[in-house]
């Protein structure tokens with residue numbers, strides 16, 4: 001490398017470290033340490049095709065990927081011996097996969113999703129050329145069950161594919177899957193499918209006390225979850241779990257890879273299953289439970305601090321997302337806050353320290369004082 005290029009890299013690494021120090025607005029855990037796995041970077045690890053079928057390309061991590069699938073299938077109470085899935089590039093691909101399976105099962109089906117669904121849902125609906133109906137959401141971000149019932153009733157002659165948000169992007173609201181399932185069955189809609197977009201909260205809700213209200217035992221047919229959010233990973237990734245007999249609707253045998261083509265992308269990242277497996281086996285369910293309980297305490301602390309400074313905030317039940325009025329643009333840019341409808345949020349992901357929250361609040365108060373002085 002020339003010295004110019006060395007400079008580019010050095011400046012980039014510095015900028016990155018600086019940005020990482022002020023990242024509290026997006027759902028990335030930052031408490032991971034994968035240094036034990038760095039030696040793997042010397043191999044071109046790629047998982048080609050279905051993780052449950054060995055393919056010709058041997059430099060893969062299928063055996064570890066299957067462990068990850070088993071872990072999440074159990075976490076989501078998938079039917080014993082009737083689940084499948086794979087490690088995806090992220091929540092978006094998991095949503096695409098769930099909707100793809102639903103469309104193969106019910107080509108005439110209508111997708112119902114709330115106005116608070118993640119943007120990947122409407123994008124995937126467009127990609128799959130499916131019909132969709134948007135349902136309104138309440139002020140906390142949860143789907144409006146009356147509106148859902150009314151719209152399902154109007155179309156009860158057609159299969160219903162409902163997307164339940166398990167942690168909306170802005171307020172981390174959770175749609176109640178048993179309640180959705182009841183509405184569908186009460187209307188007598190036999191052909192139905194429930195896909196859970198659990199990208200954000202799927203990896204920790206089942207670890208908390210009480211019924212998680214979104215898993216397979218509660219009526220889900222497929223669940224998409226992100227891997228880089230709560231579990232934490234240096235590269236984006238995700239997990240999708242589906243019922244196995246549904247998956248068997250798709251996938252042609254491809255002789256070139258010597259496997260079934262049941263995944264969306266061809267060559268998949270072979271490292272991400274290893275990262276996920278590393279965390280779940282190193283700290284186990286107990287360690288994960290500790291992390292979510294710490295994160296919930298950080299969220300509580302954040303709300304308390306905001307309140308002490310007369311800043312109103314709001315948080316859904318069991319949510320690590322704290323929503324408050326959008327601060328000025330300098331603060332939003334510096335702390336990388338996502339903004340929508342005049343509101344911003346902090347995501348108290350594992351690794352976000354109380355000290356960082358304190359620094360943010362201090363900065364916020366300076367900004368408020370500045371605003372008063374300018375008036």
Ligand SMILES: *Cc1c(COP(=O)(O)O)cnc(C)c1O
Nearest residue numbers: 090091092118167169199200226
């Ligand atoms: C993050 C997120 C997604 C998209 O996940 P990616 O991993 O970024 O593709 C989808 N839905 C919800 C609710 C999310 O929070």
